[in-house]
Amino acid sequence: MKVLCFGSLNYDHVYEMDHFVEPKETQSSLSYTRNFGGKGLNQSIALAKAGLDVYHAGRVGSDGQDFIDYLNKYNVKTDYLLKDDEQATGHAIIEVCKGQNCIILHGGANQAIDEKQVDEVLSHFEKGDVLLIQNEISSTAYLIRKAHELGMKIVFNTAPMNEKVFTYPLDMIDIFVVNEIEGAGLAGISSSDIDEIIAGLRKAYPDKQIVLTVGEKGSYYLYKDEMIHQDAFMVEAVDTTAAGDTFTGFFLASLLKDGDMKAALKLAAKASSITVQGHGAAQSIPSIDQL
Numbered sequence: 001m002k003v004l005c006f007g008s009l010n011y012d013h014v015y016e017m018d019h020f021v022e023p024k025e026t027q028s029s030l031s032y033t034r035n036f037g038g039k040g041l042n043q044s045i046a047l048a049k050a051g052l053d054v055y056h057a058g059r060v061g062s063d064g065q066d067f068i069d070y071l072n073k074y075n076v077k078t079d080y081l082l083k084d085d086e087q088a089t090g091h092a093i094i095e096v097c098k099g100q101n102c103i104i105l106h107g108g109a110n111q112a113i114d115e116k117q118v119d120e121v122l123s124h125f126e127k128g129d130v131l132l133i134q135n136e137i138s139s140t141a142y143l144i145r146k147a148h149e150l151g152m153k154i155v156f157n158t159a160p161m162n163e164k165v166f167t168y169p170l171d172m173i174d175i176f177v178v179n180e181i182e183g184a185g186l187a188g189i190s191s192s193d194i195d196e197i198i199a200g201l202r203k204a205y206p207d208k209q210i211v212l213t214v215g216e217k218g219s220y221y222l223y224k225d226e227m228i229h230q231d232a233f234m235v236e237a238v239d240t241t242a243a244g245d246t247f248t249g250f251f252l253a254s255l256l257k258d259g260d261m262k263a264a265l266k267l268a269a270k271a272s273s274i275t276v277q278g279h280g281a282a283q284s285i286p287s288i289d290q291l
């Protein structure tokens with residue numbers, strides 16, 4: 001079984017702020033760093049740091065060699081990462097304030113992924129292989145359809161949640177990984193009440209496996225009548241960027257290695273509690289030894 005994460009790669013421009021910038025306001029940042037990020041890259045790093053062999057597919061600009069080197073440093077295979085001379089690598093503008101963040105995305109090369117690239121990448125995979133995706137690249141609907149046709153198992157972290165998600169063939173997804181905002185969006189409700197989100201997801205996706213993370217209130221695994229709850233590890237957060245990516249990567253790696261859902265939720269909760277104690281995205285994802 002091979003594992004493919006097909007997703008975004010971004011330069012993260014991170015500004016530490018006294019408060020989030022408001023309309024009509026100009027504000028100086030307290031600090032600035034440029035880091036490797038993108039939900040796809042972060043999740044590939046998390047999978048690899050959790051000890052899984054992973055291929056990362058995606059698209060960067062001509063300056064993308066840094067991303068290849070970075071992924072390779074953590075043993076992520078980059079055979080299917082394309083350099084596009086006509087597009088700039090994607091980037092994100094991230095404000096960080098008191099542990100929380102606001103993110104502006106510019107897709108760049110992530111949004112130039114086309115059906116040809118999807119076909120080329122998937123020609124190296126087969127029935128029983130696993131595909132992990134997020135919602136930051138183009139041609140996602142086509143990717144889901146083709147991976148499903150091949151017989152791959154598809155895990156979808158619906159981040160960032162937007163209306164495009166409903167244009168994808170969601171019936172072909174095996175496992176959804178969502179936080180409470182994505183969960184409510186996916187269920188088509190506007191509530192922030194956990195019980196209502198769980199009920200909404202169960203009603204909308206009665207035969208899907210769903211992993212729902214709810215910050216300090218932990219995480220849930222939902223499948224038909226089954227429900228498993230995992231408490232969060234309580235820590236002081238300095239930057240929550242990539243906490244969800246860490247959770248997704250460690251959860252999936254643990255599940256694929258041991259097939260133990262409870263253990264996978266616990267390892268993921270522990271890993272993301274370490275990520276929020278560090279600054280930045282991929283760089284704050286812990287190693288398995290740290291756990």
Ligand code: RIB
Nearest residue numbers: 010037038039092242281
């Ligand atoms: O989940 C965090 C990530 O979201 C950042 O690294 C940023 O690039 C955006 O994709």
